Amino acid sequence: MEPTETLATLRLLISGIVTNARLGRLLAGGQLRVADLPSVSHQSLLDSGFSRAGATEIQRIAAGQCVERLSNAAAEIFAATLDEGAKPITLADPAYPVLLKQIYDPPALLFVKGRVELLGEFCVAMVGSRKASTQAKRFTRWLAAELAGQGLTVVSGLARGVDCNAHTGALETGNTIAVIGTGIDVYYPKANRALQQQLENEALVITEFFPGAPPRAAQFPQRNRLISGLSLGTIVVEATVRSGSLITARFAAEQGREVFAVPGQVDREQSRGGHQLLRDGATLVESADDVIAGLPISGLMKLHESTRPDVSPKLSQPNNTRTAKLERSLLRRIAAFENLPQDLMRSENLTAGELNTVLLKLELAGKVENRDGRIHLRD
Numbered sequence: 324m325e326p327t328e329t330l331a332t333l334r335l336l337i338s339g340i341v342t343n344a345r346l347g348r349l350l351a352g353g354q355l356r357v358a359d360l361p362s363v364s365h366q367s368l369l370d371s372g373f374s375r376a377g378a379t380e381i382q383r384i385a386a387g388q389c390v391e392r393l394s395n396a397a398a399e400i401f402a403a404t405l406d407e408g409a410k411p412i413t414l415a416d417p418a419y420p421v422l423l424k425q426i427y428d429p430p431a432l433l434f435v436k437g438r439v440e441l442l443g444e445f446c447v448a449m450v451g452s453r454k455a456s457t458q459a460k461r462f463t464r465w466l467a468a469e470l471a472g473q474g475l476t477v478v479s480g481l482a483r484g485v486d487c488n489a490h491t492g493a494l495e496t497g498n499t500i501a502v503i504g505t506g507i508d509v510y511y512p513k514a515n516r517a518l519q520q521q522l523e524n525e526a527l528v529i530t531e532f533f534p535g536a537p538p539r540a541a542q543f544p545q546r547n548r549l550i551s552g553l554s555l556g557t558i559v560v561e562a563t564v565r566s567g568s569l570i571t572a573r574f575a576a577e578q579g580r581e582v583f584a585v586p587g588q589v590d591r592e593q594s595r596g597g598h599q600l601l602r603d604g605a606t607l608v609e610s611a612d613d614v615i616a617g618l619p620i621s622g623l624m625k626l627h628e629s630t631r632p633d634v635s636p637k638l639s640q641p642n643n644t645r646t647a648k649l650e651r652s653l654l655r656r657i658a659a660f661e662n663l664p665q666d667l668m669r670s671e672n673l674t675a676g677e678l679n680t681v682l683l684k685l686e687l688a689g690k691v692e693n694r695d696g697r698i699h700l701r702d
Contacts, residue, residue, distance in 0.1 A: 333397035346431035353414040360385035409436035430531035437527035444476040451485025451560035464492035465658035469611035471497025504546035506536035547571040556581030562596030
């Protein structure tokens, strides 16, 4: 982090002449620094859509020739960010995520809190309905744990429903990033305050909005382009046809990233968005393997079975590969369908004794429970 570049970026954003996204576009995804703008041709700024007065003001502020008010305000925001235990990251910072630089309008400035090194990891986004069904929330948590356990960092938006279950599941086995639509010091929704604080300590929270920025409706679609922009692909678990999740999927497609969808019950409104994506060519997802096979890094992520980390390492001995695979398969089926034991026996070709042995291990490990004769993932 370079304070000079950060303060110059803050001054431009505070001036109101240019937005965070438009400044990122002007800087060509990091090919230019704010310090370079005074030497850029005036005509190129005009060609970018700025008025003559606006172009002149941008170059003047970038050169440090601005009123004291702007300098003081920038210094205050910089200090407030550090006081919050967070840090600002400009496009010129080596920590700025490479994939995000490649989108049409990357923010010129990010505010981050937590493990900044996660910005350099392979990421996959998981989004869905705030009013997700119980089955969808369980499947989300299981799938996020599977993906994180195999080395992917799960990105989501810290909303109710699918988002918070994606973060929670990923934390069980690996890493996650929350992209929020408020200031880095604002907890929204309030019900997720404890989870956001956990992510700040154990994972990473990022935003493009200034500290103190309250939740506003227009900010969340902006947030969504960052969720998809950070990620190699976006998975939609449950969503209506007019939802923020489908906006995120559209951003992913426009950014040249993969789009995945989890099928749902045909009579649920929350299933229609995902089904629409599947009709439009999204990759169907039933397991983590479907996601990994559909990512451009599949060759890197497809590790040998002997070295691939198991999602539930405490449930199996390292030398018992068959049991580990069976546990993973059962957990996937239980997450997708609230199965009766006889269904699990038939699908896995097990005897009653073999099934009971594995289910007992999973139950003792706190992974599943038997309710009214059906096997469920434990909440």
